[in-house]
Amino acid sequence: MTRRDAVAREEGAAGSWARIRRVVRRIPRGRVATYGQVAALAGLPGQARLVGYVLYAAATDGALPWHRVINAQGRISARGEGPGASVLQRLRLEQEGIPFDARGRVSLERWGWRPRPPRSGDARPGAGARARFLPG
DNA sequence: CGCGTGACTTGTA
């Protein structure tokens, strides 16, 4: 297994992998984050691809809510392990109360994780109708 | 080191 060495690495070394895992662990239930967002929060802006790679290796880690990480289009990215994991991911998100539209997409405007929400109010342009209510 | 590949993203057509 090629990724196993990678897993051993993220467990031992405290590099980008550990940071990414740290961020993913912080994603609250009932919210979703994009790969790029996780990368940025981990102090690795623009390295969304690395996030996906890390999640692949950490897929067996039950303590890691990998299912809350989706791509910037609000869709679940397919992987090499077949559609099984993708379906499971969607089911888990729906189980947390996150709805999917007809095209299988999640509204990041409504369900996207906002770790540092800007003063909930009208101080920010474009922050009108959304961010009004929070799930859970 | 170089190359190809990958759970990505953004911009452009």
Place this chain on the structure above:
DNA sequence: TTACAAGCCACGC
């Protein structure tokens, strides 16, 4: 809406 290209980092050969 889909398809490509360029850019990012890490891994295996």
